Amino acid sequence: MYAWSTVTAIGFWIGTLLPVVYLPVFVAGIDSAQALTLLFGLLAVHALALIVGHGYDGSRTR
Template identity: 70%
Template sequence: MHLGNSVTAVGFWIGTLLPVAYLPVFLSGIDSAGSLSLVVGLLAIHALALIVGHDYSGSRSR
């Protein structure tokens, strides 16, 4: 497996599983600048992971 394929696979799986991390953040509340920064950071990482992992071949049915 090439490095590019590995990076794409990691991006796909991070993009798939990262929304699980949103729930505790939203349940604890966004009541400070630190919490807001965390949400914005998670959204940025999620968007980057989706961009990197969008060509992952394991995500398509054959």
């Protein structure tokens, strides 16, 4: 049970902080297939992190 709560916490924080990484991608521009692949990869990781971190108890007020 402890391992899953750790994974959930990591997923939550990755899902929370990952949008900060989008800014440099947008500033650099999406003018190549490599940049577009990077953006789609970030979006996929972000979606997965949000799914995994959805049940994180530390994000709720008690």
